[in-house]
Amino acid sequence: MAGLEDLYKEIVLDHYRSPRNRGELESPPAKHAEGFNPLCGDEVHVYVQVDDGVVSDVAIAGQGCSISQASASMMSAAIKGKSVDEVDELTTAVKAMMSIHEQSLDDDDDSGVLPDPPDVELGDLEALKGVVQFPVRIKCATLGWNTLSEALST
Ligand code: ZN
Numbered sequence: 446m447a448g449l450e451d452l453y454k455e456i457v458l459d460h461y462r463s464p465r466n467r468g469e470l471e472s473p474p475a476k477h478a479e480g481f482n483p484l485c486g487d488e489v490h491v492y493v494q495v496d497d498g499v500v501s502d503v504a505i506a507g508q509g510c511s512i513s514q515a516s517a518s519m520m521s522a523a524i525k526g527k528s529v530d531e532v533d534e535l536t537t538a539v540k541a542m543m544s545i546h547e548q549s550l551d552d553d554d555d556s557g558v559l560p561d562p563p564d565v566e567l568g569d570l571e572a573l574k575g576v577v578q579f580p581v582r583i584k585c586a587t588l589g590w591n592t593l594s595e596a597l598s599t
Pocket residue numbers: 482485486487509510511512513585
């Protein structure tokens with residue numbers, strides 16, 4: 446549906462033009478990780494402040510293509526105020542959404558068995574689906590999420 450695709454593009458562009466939660470947090474106490482995507486030259490720094498198991502603040506720094514930066518911005522907006530458990534679920538759901546596309550691109554046979562992704566409301570994050578039509582962009586779109594997982598596991 447063209448209408449939906451346009452909407453997706455608009456959401457991604459909006460986050461690229463006006464990135465949310467841009468900046469840095471003092472680390473420590475904030476958790477911090479840096480991610481690189483050498484295929485595209487993207488760099489994402491993720492800072493997360495966790496208080497009582499809740500992501501109370503998040504900041505994103507770095508530079509790179511529109512997809513990597515928009516995805517990190519969307520991620521920051523989506524995880525702020527959520528519990529670490531909810532963030533884990535969301536991360537799993539987003540990566541599942543990406544990998545489903547990856548598989549369907551690799552293989553015309555769509556009867557492959559995939560684990561059910563967690564039943565999580567993705568909201569605007571659904572817009573990233575529009576991105577992953579382009580396989581080379583998938584690493585750009587997942588960079589922020591992988592870096593987030595790394596930061597949370599420190
Ligand atoms: Zn990129």
